[in-house]
Amino acid sequence: MYQYDEFDQRIVDERVRQFRDQTARFLAGQLTEDQFRPLRLMNGLYLQRHAPMLRVAIPYGLLSTRQLRMLAHIARTYDRGYGHFTTRQNVQYNWPELNRVPDILADLASVQMHAIQTSGNCIRNVTSDPIAGVAADELEDPRPYCEIIRQWSTFHPEFSYLPRKFKIAVTGAEQDRAAVQVHDIGLRLVRNEAGEVGFAVLVGGGLGRTPIIGETTRPFLAKRDLLSYLEAILRVYNRFGRRDNKYKARIKILLKETGVAAFTTQVEQEWQQIKDHLVLDDTEIERVKAHFTEPPYETLPAELPGAVAQRTESDPAFAAWFRHNTFAHKVPGYRIVFLSLKPPKVPPGDLDHRQMDAIAELADRFSFGEIRVTHNQNMIFADVRASELHALWTELREWGVATPNINKATDIICCPGLDFCSLANASSIPIAEEIYSRLDNFDYLYDLGDLRINISGCMNGCGHHTVGHIGILGVDKKGEEWYQLTLGGSSANEAALGERLGPAIAKPDVADAVTTILKTYVELRAPDESFLQTVRRIGITPFQEQVYGHH
Amino acid sequence: MVIIKDGRAITDEWLHLDDEAAIPPSGQVTVSLLRWHAERTALMARPDPVGLRLEAGDAPDTIADDLQRFPLIVLSFATMADGRLFSLARLLRERFGFAGELRARGDFIVDQIFFLSRVGVDTFEPTEDISPEAVGQAITTFSVLYQAATDEKHPLYRRARR
Numbered sequence: 001m002y003q004y005d006e007f008d009q010r011i012v013d014e015r016v017r018q019f020r021d022q023t024a025r026f027l028a029g030q031l032t033e034d035q036f037r038p039l040r041l042m043n044g045l046y047l048q049r050h051a052p053m054l055r056v057a058i059p060y061g062l063l064s065t066r067q068l069r070m071l072a073h074i075a076r077t078y079d080r081g082y083g084h085f086t087t088r089q090n091v092q093y094n095w096p097e098l099n100r101v102p103d104i105l106a107d108l109a110s111v112q113m114h115a116i117q118t119s120g121n122c123i124r125n126v127t128s129d130p131i132a133g134v135a136a137d138e139l140e141d142p143r144p145y146c147e148i149i150r151q152w153s154t155f156h157p158e159f160s161y162l163p164r165k166f167k168i169a170v171t172g173a174e175q176d177r178a179a180v181q182v183h184d185i186g187l188r189l190v191r192n193e194a195g196e197v198g199f200a201v202l203v204g205g206g207l208g209r210t211p212i213i214g215e216t217t218r219p220f221l222a223k224r225d226l227l228s229y230l231e232a233i234l235r236v237y238n239r240f241g242r243r244d245n246k247y248k249a250r251i252k253i254l255l256k257e258t259g260v261a262a263f264t265t266q267v268e269q270e271w272q273q274i275k276d277h278l279v280l281d282d283t284e285i286e287r288v289k290a291h292f293t294e295p296p297y298e299t300l301p302a303e304l305p306g307a308v309a310q311r312t313e314s315d316p317a318f319a320a321w322f323r324h325n326t327f328a329h330k331v332p333g334y335r336i337v338f339l340s341l342k343p344p345k346v347p348p349g350d351l352d353h354r355q356m357d358a359i360a361e362l363a364d365r366f367s368f369g370e371i372r373v374t375h376n377q378n379m380i381f382a383d384v385r386a387s388e389l390h391a392l393w394t395e396l397r398e399w400g401v402a403t404p405n406i407n408k409a410t411d412i413i414c415c416p417g418l419d420f421c422s423l424a425n426a427s428s429i430p431i432a433e434e435i436y437s438r439l440d441n442f443d444y445l446y447d448l449g450d451l452r453i454n455i456s457g458c459m460n461g462c463g464h465h466t467v468g469h470i471g472i473l474g475v476d477k478k479g480e481e482w483y484q485l486t487l488g489g490s491s492a493n494e495a496a497l498g499e500r501l502g503p504a505i506a507k508p509d510v511a512d513a514v515t516t517i518l519k520t521y522v523e524l525r526a527p528d529e530s531f532l533q534t535v536r537r538i539g540i541t542p543f544q545e546q547v548y549g550h551h
Numbered sequence: 552m553v554i555i556k557d558g559r560a561i562t563d564e565w566l567h568l569d570d571e572a573a574i575p576p577s578g579q580v581t582v583s584l585l586r587w588h589a590e591r592t593a594l595m596a597r598p599d600p601v602g603l604r605l606e607a608g609d610a611p612d613t614i615a616d617d618l619q620r621f622p623l624i625v626l627s628f629a630t631m632a633d634g635r636l637f638s639l640a641r642l643l644r645e646r647f648g649f650a651g652e653l654r655a656r657g658d659f660i661v662d663q664i665f666f667l668s669r670v671g672v673d674t675f676e677p678t679e680d681i682s683p684e685a686v687g688q689a690i691t692t693f694s695v696l697y698q699a700a701t702d703e704k705h706p707l708y709r710r711a712r713r
C-alpha cells in the first residue's frame with residue numbers, strides 16, 4: 001500500500017499543528033462558533049447529539065495492521081472503547097472530547113492517517129472498490145489513481161470552499177463495487193478502441209435528499225488528463241454551483257439545471273484552456289503504482305486443499321461461512337475473506353478496541369498485514385491462503401466477525417439515526433435490530449439470496465436507503481417515528497433508485513412489513529431469480545397489495 | 552482596517568467609491584464592476600488610476616481587455632464560505648495575466664490566507680484586525696504544496712524528487 005514520503009508526512013504533521021492552534025483559539029474564545037465550524041468540519045469534527053463526532057479517513061478503504069491498531073488505541077484512549085466503520089470508508093468516533101482531538105490527530109499522523117477533508121464543503125475522502133487489486137474482473141488497479149487524486153485534492157487552494165461537499169469514487173472493475181454512479185464524480189477505468197486505458201467520467205450522481213444517477217460527460221479520458229479534467233469540473237462547479245440553498249448546492253443540481261449537454265460543453269471549454277498546463281506525468285503514475293505491488297504470493301494449486309474441502313462437508317457452520325463470506329481470488333490457492341461487522345444485536349459497522357486489535361493480529365498472520373474496509377460497513381482480508389481458511393474462521397468466530405451473512409438480508413447498512421445524530425427524524429439502529437431478529441433462521445436467510453436492506457434516519461441518506469433493494473427512511477410525523485419504504489434500488493452496475501412502496505409505516509409495523517415483502521418475493525419469484533430481479537420483473541404492486549392489504 | 556502587504560501593514564491610498572458616490576476629479580479610486588462598465592469612458596478620462604472591486608459572482612471575461620489598466624483589484628468577501636473568489640483570483644492571474652495588486656477584503660479569516668496566497672492574492676484586509684506576523688505565519692502554514700496553482704506552476708511531482 002501507499003507509504004508516505006517526507007512530503008506526505010510533513011503535510012499531516014503540519015495539519016496537526018494547525019488544528020491544535022485553531023482548537024486552542026476556539027476554546028480561548030478567539031474564534032466564534034461560526035468561524036470555527038468550517039475549520040473543524042474540514043477535520044471531520046461534527047458537534048452532534050451527545051458529544052463531538054470525529055470522522056477519520058481510510059483512503060480508498062485500505063488499512064495496515066499498524067493503522068488498525070492505532071484506531072483501536074484511539075477508541076480505548078479517547079473514546080468509549082469502540083469505533084464505527086461507515087459507508088464511505090471512514091471510521092467515526094462518537095465520544096471524543098474537543099480538547100483532545102488534536103492529540104488524536106497527532107496519533108493518527110504517526111501512522112500516516114488523518115481526518116483531512118472528511119467533512120465540510122470540500123473534496124472528500126476518495127473511495128474505491130474494496131477488492132481492488134485482487135478482483136478477477138479488474139482492468140487495472142484503481143488505487144494508484146485514488147492516491148493521486150487524494151494528493152491533488154488535499155488542501156486544494158481553489159476548491160476548499162465549494163458550494164457543498166464533493167465525493168469522488170474510482171473503480172477499475174467490470175462489476176461496480178464502488179457505487180461510481182451515485183458520486184459527484186465517478187471514474188471507471190476503461191479501454192478505448194485504440195487499446196489505451198483511461199477513464200470514463202460520470203458527473204452529478206448522488207444520494208441524500210435528491211438522489212440522482214450520474215451522467216457520462218466523457219466516455220474516455222486519457223490518464224495524462226485526469227487532473228486537468230477534474231480541475232475543470234471543479235472550477236465550473238465552484239463558480240456556478242448554487243450557494244443560495246444548501247439543499248440545491250450539490251453538483252447534481254447544477255448539472256440538472258444547466259442541462260447535461262451545456263454543462264459538458266462548459267467543462268470542455270474550461271478543460272481546453274488548462275489541459276496542457278496540468279499534465280499527469282507517467283513517471284508520477286509509475287511512482288505511485290510502485291506502492292501497490294502484489295504481495296509475495298506463493299505458487300499454489302487452484303483446487304481447494306483436501307482438508308478444507310473435507311471441512312466444508314463435515315462442518316455446516318464452516319461450510320456456510322465459506323460459501324457466503326469468502327470469494328474467488330485472481331491468484332490460485334487464495335481466497336478473499338469478508339469479515340462481517342453485522343452480528344446480531346450490534347449496530348452495523350461497530351467494532352470495539354479488542355476486536356480491532358485482534359483483527360490486526362489476524363491480518364498479520366493470515367493476509368500480509370492489510371485490511372480493507374467496505375462501503376457496506378464490513379471488512380476484508382484480501383489475500384488468504386485457502387489452506388488456512390479453517391484456522392482463520394475459527395479465530396474470526398471467536399471475535400464475532402464471522403457471521404455468514406455477507407450480502408444477505410442481515411448485512412444491513414444503517415446510519416446512526418436518532419441514537420446519535422442530531423438531524424435524525426427517527427431511529428434506525430433499533431429498526432435494523434428488529435428486522436435482524438426476524439431473520440435468525442439461516443436456511444431462510446440463504447434462501448432469500450443476495451439482498452441489500454439500507455436504513456437512514458432522515459432524508460440526508462447516510463444509510464443509502466435510496467439504493468437499497470429494500471430502502472427504509474425515517475420520517476417525522478407529528479413527533480412520531482414513521483418509515484418510508486422503497487423497493488428496487490441498487491448502486492451496482494444497473495444502478496437505480498428505489499421506488500416508493502406507499503404511505504409511511506409506523507415504527508412497530510416496519511419489521512412486519514419487511515417480513516411480508518420477503519415472503520411475497522419467495523412466493524412470486526421465478527427459479528434462480530434474485531430479489532432485485534423479481535422486483536424489476538413484477539414491479540412493486542404485488543408487494544404493495546401484501547403490505548398495505550393487511551392494514 | 553489593517554491592510555497587510557509583503558509582510559508589512561500599509562495604509563490605504565485608495566478611495567473605495569460606492570456606486571452612488573460622485574466620482575472625484577482626481578485621486579485613486581476603486582469602483583464596482585457595474586460602475587466600470589457603466590462609466591468606463593469617464594473613469595478613463597481622469598488623470599489618476601482606477602482600481603476595480605469584484606464580488607464573488609463577477610465574471611472576469613468581460614474585463615479581460617481592461618485588466619492591465621488596473622493597478623489594484625479588490626476581491627470583496629461577503630462571506631468567508633463563498634469560495635468563488637478563489638477561482639476568480641486564479642483566473643485573473645493565470646488566464647488573464649493580471650499583474651497588479653490583488654487584495655482580499657472583507658469576511659475571511661486568517662486560516663484562509665494560506666489558500667488565498669496560493670491563488671494569487673498578495674494583500675490582505677480582513678474584517679478583524681490582524682498582524683503582519685499572523686499573515687506571514689498563515690501563508691506558510693503548510694510547507695508542502697501538492698498542487699500547481701498561481702504560486703507554483705507545477706505540481707509537487709514535477710518540483711520535487713519523490
Ligand code: HEM
Pocket residue numbers: 046048053084085086087088092164165167182206207208209250414415416420421422423460461462463464
Ligand atoms: C452522526 C452524525 C452524522 C451526521 C450529523 C451526518 C450528517 C449528514 C448530512 C447533513 C448529510 C447530507 C449531506 C447532503 O445532503 O449533501 C449526510 C450525508 C451522508 N452521510 Fe452522514 N451524518 C452522520 C453520520 C453518518 C454515518 C455514520 C455515515 C455512514 C454510515 C454517514 C454517511 C453519509 C453518506 C454516505 C452521506 C451521503 C449521501 C450522498 O452521497 O449524498 N453519515 N450526512
Ligand code: SF4
Pocket residue numbers: 415416417418421422423424425456457458459460461462463
Ligand atoms: S441519515 Fe440522517 S439520521 Fe442518519 S446519520 Fe445521516 S443525518 Fe443522521
